[in-house]
Amino acid sequence: MTRGDMSALLSVRETVADWLRSGEIEVFIGYEAGTVPLRATPTFIRKPEDVDRLIWDATCENNLVAFLPKYRGKKVGIMVKGCDSRAIVGLLQEGQVIRENLRIVGVHCPGVVDVRRVAAQLGVPVENIDDARIEGEQVIVGEQTLALRDVLFAGCQTCVHHAPAVYDVTLGEPVADSAEGDPFAHVREMEALSADERWARFAQELERCNLCFACRNACPMCYCNICFVDRTMPRWFNQTTQPEDKQFYQIIRTFHLAGRCVGCGACTRACPQGINIRLFLDTLRADVQELYGYDAGEDAEAKPPLTTYREDDYNDFIL
Numbered sequence: 158m159t160r161g162d163m164s165a166l167l168s169v170r171e172t173v174a175d176w177l178r179s180g181e182i183e184v185f186i187g188y189e190a191g192t193v194p195l196r197a198t199p200t201f202i203r204k205p206e207d208v209d210r211l212i213w214d215a216t217c218e219n220n221l222v223a224f225l226p227k228y229r230g231k232k233v234g235i236m237v238k239g240c241d242s243r244a245i246v247g248l249l250q251e252g253q254v255i256r257e258n259l260r261i262v263g264v265h266c267p268g269v270v271d272v273r274r275v276a277a278q279l280g281v282p283v284e285n286i287d288d289a290r291i292e293g294e295q296v297i298v299g300e301q302t303l304a305l306r307d308v309l310f311a312g313c314q315t316c317v318h319h320a321p322a323v324y325d326v327t328l329g330e331p332v333a334d335s336a337e338g339d340p341f342a343h344v345r346e347m348e349a350l351s352a353d354e355r356w357a358r359f360a361q362e363l364e365r366c367n368l369c370f371a372c373r374n375a376c377p378m379c380y381c382n383i384c385f386v387d388r389t390m391p392r393w394f395n396q397t398t399q400p401e402d403k404q405f406y407q408i409i410r411t412f413h414l415a416g417r418c419v420g421c422g423a424c425t426r427a428c429p430q431g432i433n434i435r436l437f438l439d440t441l442r443a444d445v446q447e448l449y450g451y452d453a454g455e456d457a458e459a460k461p462p463l464t465t466y467r468e469d470d471y472n473d474f475i476l
C-alpha cells in the first residue's frame with residue numbers, strides 16, 4: 158500500500174466493523190480527518206456503521222496508545238504506527254494492558270508531517286497555514302507545493318522503527334529504514350559540548366516552557382494516576398515558571414522515561430512552545446542502548462534495564 162491506498166484502508170475499516178459487531182472490542186481508537194490543516198484527530202468508534210470515519214495518512218501524528226491506560230480492563234481496538242506500537246510493548250511489560258483485550262491495527266509507517274517544518278519552509282507562522290492538504294508524496298499549501306519527505310517530523314527522517322512491533326492486522330507495505338544516517342546524530346552534537354555548554358543549551362531550550370504539561374499528557378508511558386507534578390503531600394515543586402521549576406520538571410520527567418521512552422516523538426509534537434524535548438529524551442535513549450544494549454519497545458518479555466540487575470551491568474559510576 159502506498160499512502161492513501163483506499164482499498165487497504167477499506168479492508169481495515171471492515172475488520173474494525175467486524176470486531177465491533179462480534180463484541181471483540183467495545184471501542185476502536187483511530188484517526189479521523191481533523192479541523193486543523195495537516196492534523197488528523199483521534200477518534201473513538203463504538204458502532205460498526207461509523208468506521209468510515211477512520212483514516213490513515215501522514216497527518217496521523219498522535220500516539221493513540223496514550224489513551225489505552227484509560228481503558229484498563231476493557232476490550233479495545235487501536236491503530237498504531239511502528240513507533241507507537243512499541244509503547245504497547247512497554248505497557249505490556251509494565252502490566253498496564255492485557256494483550257488478549259487488544260485488537261491492534263499496526264501500520265507500516267513512512268512518517269508524519271511536521272507542521273512547524275512546513276511553516277518554516279514557507280516562512281510563515283504555523284497559524285497562517287489554513288489551506289493545506291497532502292496529495293501522494295506532496296504537501297500542497299495554497300499555491301505552493303513541498304516534498305513531503307522534506308517536512309516530515311525529524312525523528313521520522315531517521316526512523317528505524319517503521320514496522321509495527323505488535324499487531325493483529327497490518328496496514329501498508331514495509332518501509333525501508335532511512336538512509337539518512339545516525340538516529341542519534343542530534344545527541345552526538347549535544348555530547349560534544351562541555352558540561353556547562355550542555356546545561357546552557359538545556360536551560361535556553363526550556364526558557365519557552367510554560368509548564369502546560371501537554372508533553373506528559375501526550376505520552377503513552379506517562380500514565381501515573383497522580384503525576385509527581387500534581388502531588389501536594391508532599392509537594393515536589395512549586396509549579397511556577399521560574400527556570401528551576403521548569404528544569405526540575407523536565408529532568409524528573411526525562412529520568413522517569415529512562416529505558417521506557419520508545420522515541421515516538423508525540424511529546425515533542427504536542428509541545429505548543431516548540432521545545433526540543435526529543436533531544437533530552439533521546440540522550441537517555443542513546444545511553445540506555447549503549448550501556449545496556451536495550452531498545453525500549455522491542456520485546457514484551459524482556460526485563461527493562463532499570464528494574465533488573467545483572468552482574469556484568471555497567472557500574473563504573475558506583476564509588
Ligand code: SF4
Pocket residue numbers: 238239240241266267268269310312313314316317318319320420421
Ligand atoms: S518515527 Fe517512524 S514509525 Fe514513528 S511516525 Fe515517524 S516514521 Fe512513523
Ligand code: SF4
Pocket residue numbers: 220244375376377378379414417418419420421422423424425438
Ligand atoms: S517521552 Fe515522548 S518520545 Fe518518549 S514515549 Fe513518551 S511521548 Fe514518546
Ligand code: SF4
Pocket residue numbers: 365366367368369370371372373427428429430431432434
Ligand atoms: S509541552 Fe512544552 S511548554 Fe508544555 S510543559 Fe512540556 S515542554 Fe513545557
